[in-house]
Amino acid sequence: xxxxxxxxxxxLCLLGVILSTLFYYAYHQYYNYLEARKIIRSIERDxxxxxxxxxxxxxxxxxxxxxxxxxxxxxxxxxxxxxxAEPVNGTTYLEQANQALIKAIQGCPVDYEAFWELSKxxxxxxxxxxxxxxxxRKLGQEAVCRHPFNEFTNLNVLLVFFEQWPLLxxxxxxxxxxxxxxxxxxxxxxxxxxxxxxxADHRETKTLETRLQELGW
Numbered sequence: 599x600x601x602x603x604x605x606x607x608x609x610l611c612l613l614g615v616i617l618s619t620l621f622y623y624a625y626h627q628y629y630n631y632l633e634a635r636k637i638i639r640s641i642e643r644d645x646x647x648x649x650x651x652x653x654x655x656x657x658x659x660x661x662x663x664x665x666x667x668x669x670x671x672x673x674x675x676x677x678x679x680x681x682x683a684e685p686v687n688g689t690t691y692l693e694q695a696n697q698a699l700i701k702a703i704q705g706c707p708v709d710y711e712a713f714w715e716l717s718k719x720x721x722x723x724x725x726x727x728x729x730x731x732x733x734x735r736k737l738g739q740e741a742v743c744r745h746p747f748n749e750f751t752n753l754n755v756l757l758v759f760f761e762q763w764p765l766l767x768x769x770x771x772x773x774x775x776x777x778x779x780x781x782x783x784x785x786x787x788x789x790x791x792x793x794x795x796x797x798a799d800h801r802e803t804k805t806l807e808t809r810l811q812e813l814g815w
Contacts (some may be wrong), residue, residue: 631648636652642678649671662705664702665699665701676722677722679691689723692719693758695719696716699716705805709744717735728765760796
């Protein structure tokens with residue numbers, strides 16, 4: 599009996615060592631990726647090496663943080679293809695981003711960042727035609743739901759809603775109105791920050807102000 603218990607304990611210790619090694623090596627690859635990303639010259643040229651590091655990390659330890667970063671990388675690559683008018687190639691990378699981000703969400707369903715990144719995937723499908731924009735907006739709402747007072751997320755999600763204003767239904771506009779009320783109660787300067795972001799992207803604020811007036815702001 600004692601001998602059998604010792605064997606079990608030894609096996610558990612070996613298993614712990616193996617898992618720790620895999621965990622360490624995965625993070626080693628992840629941090630190598632983060633360092634390499636700082637000095638890249640071109641996403642097109644450096645993508646294979648960057649993706650290889652994250653693929654190794656997810657293979658050795660499929661943690662949600664690695665899948666999230668891998669999804670971001672595929673999304674980044676897709677945006678480059680779309681920018682250079684290669685929508686077919688862009689779609690391939692968007693699909694890979696989709697798969698990686700879903701795994702990140704499955705591993706950590708409370709992570710707002712994964713939902714925000716996945717929302718961008720759906721906003722970019724068939725770009726510039728907003729075929730899946732409604733799905734993208736819903737995922738944006740899910741991101742806000744998981745971190746309701748994160749300024750970065752709220753600003754970005756609300757910008758998407760205001761940019762796609764003609765596509766919104768009444769329920770979505772009510773949601774925007776409620777978010778503005780909640781956020782301005784917490785930060786009286788929030789609407790001005792929103793206008794600042796809009797101005798930086800669109801070089802004007804009249805369009806946004808008109809849409810805000812529709813909501814009574």
